[in-house]
Amino acid sequence: MNLLIMGAPGTGKGTMSKLIVDEFGVKHVSTGDMLRSAVSEGTEVGLKAQEYMSKGALVPDEIIHDIIVEYLGKADLGEGFLFDGYPRTYAQAVDLDNILKELDLKIDLVINLNVDEDVLAERITTRRICKKCGEIYNIRNKNPKVEGVCDVCGGQVYQRKDDTLESLQTRLSEYHKNTEPVIEYYENAGLVRQINGEQGSADKVFEEVKAVIEACK
Numbered sequence: 001m002n003l004l005i006m007g008a009p010g011t012g013k014g015t016m017s018k019l020i021v022d023e024f025g026v027k028h029v030s031t032g033d034m035l036r037s038a039v040s041e042g043t044e045v046g047l048k049a050q051e052y053m054s055k056g057a058l059v060p061d062e063i064i065h066d067i068i069v070e071y072l073g074k075a076d077l078g079e080g081f082l083f084d085g086y087p088r089t090y091a092q093a094v095d096l097d098n099i100l101k102e103l104d105l106k107i108d109l110v111i112n113l114n115v116d117e118d119v120l121a122e123r124i125t126t127r128r129i130c131k132k133c134g135e136i137y138n139i140r141n142k143n144p145k146v147e148g149v150c151d152v153c154g155g156q157v158y159q160r161k162d163d164t165l166e167s168l169q170t171r172l173s174e175y176h177k178n179t180e181p182v183i184e185y186y187e188n189a190g191l192v193r194q195i196n197g198e199q200g201s202a203d204k205v206f207e208e209v210k211a212v213i214e215a216c217k
Contacts, residue, residue: 001026001079002106002168003083004083008172008175011113016113016205020082029083030083031068108191110186111193111213113195114198116198121165122140124168125136130153132154133150141191195208
């Protein structure tokens with residue numbers, strides 16, 4: 001099964017993605033992973049992307065297109081994939097559909113996580129992340145056993161520089177402008193399932209996510 005997971009910043013996409021991958025064995029795909037892979041392998045398109053990344057600039061859509069084509073063309077997608085954090089714009093959604101058609105693939109389901117913006121503000125400002133493995137913590141309800149040290153890998157747990165109210169407002173503005181049309185695009189195709197991301201715990205949210213995926217298999 002080929003999935004997309006969507007939602008505003010702080011809705012829990014990273015946590016749900018990990019649970020989905022563990023439960024269903026799909027390949028977790030993010031533009032960050034694809035870019036790092038292409039750069040580390042020194043591919044032609046990876047070197048082009050690196051020119052922008054080294055300047056701190058956004059990698060243009062046409063290069064992202066080539067990165068996705070290259071990555072999906074050689075990835076083991078036996079159980080399907082889960083795209084996380086992409087597409088972010090309407091144009092990217094249309095382009096992704098065209099790429100998948102060329103590879104005889106398609107999106108089967110889009111999971112959209114919904115969380116009130118006041119809740120997002122609290123989540124974002126109290127979130128902490130492991131620099132090494134990406135494990136997510138929260139100083140209100142999920143602190144590491146040793147302060148600043150990841151329970152999973154022993155890496156440094158820190159607060160991202162963009163996990164502030166000011167940054168959240170900027171990211172939400174961008175999300176409303178650019179990404180909500182993507183959700184509408186997939187809604188028109190009948191692929192979106194809305195998930196309540198405010199259910200007290202990640203396990204409860206995942207129960208709903210799991211049921212939705214099972215129903216579409």
